[in-house]
Amino acid sequence: MATDFHILCGFLGSGKTTLLLDLLGTPEGADTAVLVNDVGAINVDGAVVASSGDTQVAMLSNGCVCCSVGNDLVATVDDLVYGRIDAGLPPFRRMVLECSGLSRPSPIVRSLADLGAHDFRVRVLSTFDAGQGTEHAASFEEAAAQLAAAQAIVLTRLDLDGAPDAAASAAAARAVNPLARIVAEPDRPARALAAFDGQGLTAAAVADPAAAVGGLRAMRHPRIGVFLATLPAGCDWGTVAHWIEDLAARCGDRLLRVKGAVAVAGVDGPLLIQGVGTIFGPPMRLRPGTGGEPGRLVIIARDLSRAELAEVCEPYGATVVET
Incomplete structure (x- = not known):
């Protein structure tokens, strides 16, 4: 069984950790390995995810994985995969790399080429703050790169009182990346499942x-x-x-x-x-x-x-x- 490797991107404060925690809080979120990257000396997001339950979490705090020279992403993934094999367990159902809000996806995709032996199905997800996502993409090059690279864009903040109109937010996200599947689900657990498990690879590959x-x-x-x-x-x-x-x-x-x-x-x-x-x-x-x-x-x-x-x-x- 091939493991789905999700590169979870999104600008600072756009709801990446919340989306991930919502997935891990569902029965379907079991059998997930999480790698959390932060640019600070203290990996706050990693600590939050690690305290959420029994999920296997690896924390990468040596700088943003998209620009660090000699980052330990590949070695950490290898350790997780081979540790699973040594324990006599089947492969993880999915692995999720939660990136720093300032990461660019393309260098991360490049680094994963060294993991070709694991036969991962790599997918890029990006969160999009329904209220501020358009402003982020216009003002910050990193936000634009994250959204444009995504196979799925997940609208966040739709569950809050006074949330922006979902249709208008979806149109704004689509203007940045018309190739992405837009997840516009106000229910948080359903949103997480749609983001991580609702992507048809075959359909995405052959669509015009x-x-x-x-x-x-x-x-x-x-x-x-x-x-x-x-x-x-x-x-x-x-x-x-x-x-x-x-x-x-x-x-x-x-x-x-x-x-x-x-x-x-x-x-x-x-x-x-x-x-x-x-x-x-x-x-x-x-x-x-x-x-x-x-x-x-x-x-x-x-x-x-x-x-x-x-x-x-x-x-x-x-x-x-x-x-």
């Missing part, structure tokens, strides 16, 4: 990403742009790979998310291309007829104009429009 970006113009974020790049049919893989490398190099930290399917000459069926920040996973071959129309990729970027993006794309025959 471009279909999610329609109608966003009215909700346009002041700093985050959602673009649709179209590559010509029948490109060879070398052209696609060079375009991806150029895109990552030219855009740098402004590139937040890329997802879409491309038709490559000599390959039966489209290839799914996915990137978080400048980190791209290996292409995944899809069955013919899945993944939407091949050649269309959604690009989410911060402080990047269509003209700048077109300079990167046009040499490879790609066209770019802003949604």
Whole structure:
């Protein structure tokens, strides 16, 4: 049984620890290992989670895992996994890394590449304060990167008196990342279960990403742009790979998310291309007829104009429009 590895992100004070505690308080939350990272000398969030019950908790207090050199994330995960094996127990159902509110997801995803032998199913979740999430994403680069990288965005504060309208909050979150599944559940235990266990990997992999970006113009974020790049049919893989490398190099930290399917000459069926920040996973071959129309990729970027993006794309025959 493969273990689900959740990278739980969210800006400072957006409700990450509360969401995690709500999960651990349910019967379904059993068999979960938790890694908590904080940038302070005292890992306050880790202490809170560790005191909540019998959950196995590992605390990482050597700085933010996304930027610390020589952080012990990989070693700690190895210890948890092999300790479970030595005890004669089955793998954890899930592992949750609760990141610092100032973490960026892409370096964390990069570090997890060293854990390939464990065959984790890695997912990025981000909390979104229904009252202040839009302001956070507009003012703080870390918040924008967290939201754009997420496969699921969990709206928090919906259970409080005078909470913002859920539909309006969901629309604001979708304007930042139209590719994410939005969890807008006011009941806290139900919200936690929907966040951690309600993600269909197969459906997410084959859905047409471009279909999610329609109608966003009215909700346009002041700093985050959602673009649709179209590559010509029948490109060879070398052209696609060079375009991806150029895109990552030219855009740098402004590139937040890329997802879409491309038709490559000599390959039966489209290839799914996915990137978080400048980190791209290996292409995944899809069955013919899945993944939407091949050649269309959604690009989410911060402080990047269509003209700048077109300079990167046009040499490879790609066209770019802003949604």
